Amino acid sequence: MVVKVSAGLMAGDCQDFDIQLEDHAKAEFLSQSYEKIHRMDTGKATRTGHIRVGREAVLFYAPLPVLPFANSAFVSHFDITLADDSSKLFYADVLACGRAARGERFKYRLYRSRVRIHQQGSLLYADNLRFAPQENPYGYEGLTQYEGRTHLGTYIFMNFPLSEDELRSFIARRNLPNSCLTGITAFAPHCFCVKILAQGSECLVKLQDQLKEMLRALS
Incomplete structure (x- = not known):
């Protein structure tokens, strides 16, 4: 567990994980x-x-959600390398629209997240997410954006013995609120990305824990 003595990230702060x-x-x-x-x-x-997962190794990267305050700016870049298809990874990222209860929906300046996952020298997954609400005249509330929701959850599964049908069935049985919108992408054998738009973080954090428990049983 990463223990931080500050109350959060300030301008000029730089975290470097290896x-x-x-x-x-x-x-x-x-x-x-x-x-x-x-x-x-x-x-x-x-x-x-920078993350490297060795052969027959298993990593769960599952921090709690990111909460950007009004006028904040944050840039994240992760490069992940898997030794081969025996290397297993669960990567979770939950982003809030801001402090919605304080009237700060999409009041931050910038949220930029780039994730690249290589396996045996080949790029299997790349995600380049950039939200800049103060630059976007159309906002992020409407169709094809957050569509009225407050949180975006991203969950990546690499090389667990799990089929797409099994993953869909597992998520369907979690009884997520009807307001949630869920999409699943299969991008390589036994490799999936799940994205969920939700109203609030509680259901996404709970699902994150349930997914970890399910995957532990498979690893």
């Missing part, structure tokens, strides 16, 4: 609270991650 799992290792990466990105009049906070 996670190396040896062959046959099993590990879980957690955070102690929601990641608060505080208001900043100028500048930004950054996070860079």
Whole structure:
């Protein structure tokens, strides 16, 4: 668990993660609270991650949600390398629209997240997410965006012995609120990306924990 003494990320803060799992290792990466990105009049906070998962190793990267305050800016870039198709990864990322209860829906300046996953030298997955609400005259509330929801959950599954039908069935049995919108993409054998739009973070955090428990039984 990453323990931080500050109340969250401030302008100019830079986090640099380097996670190396040896062959046959099993590990879980957690955070102690929601990641608060505080208001900043100028500048930004950054996070860079380099992850390598060895053969027959298993990594659960599942921090709690990111909460960007009004006028904040945050840039994240993760490069992940899997040794081969025996390397297993569960990667979770939940982003809030801001402090909705305080009237700060999409009041942040920038949220940029880039994730690239390689396996045996081949790029299997790339996600380049950029939200800049103050630059977008159309906003992020409407059709093809958040569609009135407040949170976006992203869950990536790599090389667990799990079929698409099994994953769909598992999520369907979780009884997510009817307001949730869910999509599943299969991008390689036994490799999936699930994205969910939800009203609130509680159901996404609960689902994240349930997914981890299910995957532990498969690893």
